[in-house]
Each structure stands twice: as structure tokens, then as C-alpha cells.
Amino acid sequence: MLYNQVTYKMKETRLGDFEEVVLLLVGILGTEAYPLKIADEFESQTNRAASIGSVHSTLTRLEAKGFLESEMGKATAERGGRRKRIFKITAYGRKVLRESRDFKVSLWSQYPSLATGK
Amino acid sequence: MLYNQVTYKMKETRLGDFEEVVLLLVGILGTEAYPLKIADEFESQTNRAASIGSVHSTLTRLEAKGFLESEMGKATAERGGRRKRIFKITAYGRKVLRESRDFKVSLWSQYPSLATGK
DNA sequence: TAATTTCCTTCTAAAAAGTAGAACAAATAC
């Protein structure tokens, strides 16, 4: 996945706030990671609404950046409805997520008042 | 500080990615938290440039949201130069920071593969 | 005290990220 960073001159590889949460939710949901489900999961974990559109444009951006990949799921035995597009984190996506986490942890540790709730 | 959320119908109280880092840096820098210094600190902690403008507009937004407050510093014994505007986190700002941290920690714990670096 | 230097803020403009919901598509049931 490294070639994404090197060969292709990608526009941006930063990770926004909402982008990070969505990426994490894809990891958490595993094989059930498709837009509608992700929006649901976002709401239940945050008590904040996430429109389908937000999630979709974010997923598209994350895929363009190489943090995610996707493919259409098979038809299921369920009631009806269109096929799902299933998303999956790439190795590069996991790496970026880990870096982001390490950076935040480092900052928090430098600001002790945060921990105590002072 | 609670009235910020309730009485005044504030525009937005979300915390963007860069906003969070800047807010944290204000906490870390303490009495030395002024724009130019914050930009420097950002660069040294991330190896990523932060333009003065970015930092400034972000600080202004954070103040408008009630996460920060500021006042002009006294003239110092240094060489020369304009007065600094010193920023300080509000109780509300710390609360938001703590919530953001707790949420991230919760998500990470739900995605074990991240820890192992798998 | 006027010009200079230094440190720092304020302003302007543009790109990227985040938000919202309407429109559309495909699969099953009847």
C-alpha cells in the first residue's frame, strides 16, 4: 500500500475528525461495514446524527486516499433491497489510524490537568 | 460555563481535528500560549507546518465557541515587538477535550487489531 | 525624537472536510 504515498502524488493524506471516526467504525464493524450501517453505528455510539450523505462522501474520500477499499456484497437471503457496498480498512489505513492515536496519546500525557478533570 | 450550551444557542460546538490539537497545545503551553508560539510547538510536535493564519483563525473560532479565552499580555523586558495575546482554556473547553478523549479511547478499545499493529 | 528593528497580530482569499436530504437503483414479494 506504500505506493499510494510515493508513486501517486496524492492530494492529501490528512485525517479529519469525522474521517477518523468513520474509519474506526469500519474497523469495528468488520464484514458489516456498509454506509447505512455505519451511519446507524455512529448515531448509537455518539447520540449525534450522521446523515447518509455525510457518511457516504467521507467513505468516498477515505477510499480515494487509500485508507479504505470496497466491493459490492453478494445478494443476501433478506427481504429485498439493493446490494451493499462493503468497506474494508487497508494496511495503510490502519497505519494512519495508529499514528493518529499515538500522537493524541502523547499530547494528552503532556497535559496532566486533563486526566484529573481539574 | 454550562450556560454556553443551554441559554445561548451557539452555532456549533463540534471540535475539528486541528482545533483539538490547538486546544491541547494551549493547555500544554500554559502561560506561554500565544499564536506564534503555538504554531512553533505544533511544528516541533508534528513535523508538519502550521501557518500563522491557520493557528490564528482556529484560535478565534475556539474562543467564539467558548473553549478558550484570551487577553493581551503585558509588555515584557525583551528586545521589542508587539504585545502577545495569551490564550487560556476554559472549564468548558477542558470538558469538551475530556469527552473527545473518552470517546476516542472507547472506539480504540472496540477495535483490537489496532493495538497489535496487525 | 525619528528611523529602525523585532516580535507578533489581523486580514483576505481559497481549498478541503463535513452536513443534509432528495433522487435513483436493485432485489424480493404479490
Add this chain to the structure above:
DNA sequence: GTATTTGTTCTACTTTTTAGAAGGAAATTA
């Protein structure tokens, strides 16, 4: 075929983020 359900794609807009030019005030030097 037509209705129903599940889910994606598209369009338009607001907020954040980015970048750097322009400007202001305090101490120093002449």
C-alpha cells in the same frame, strides 16, 4: 407487472482548514 424494502448516488451548501500578505506596537539606535 406493481409495490415494498434496502441501500447507494448525486447535488448543493456550510464550516474548517490552509496560506501568506499586510499591518501594528514596543524597544533600540542614532
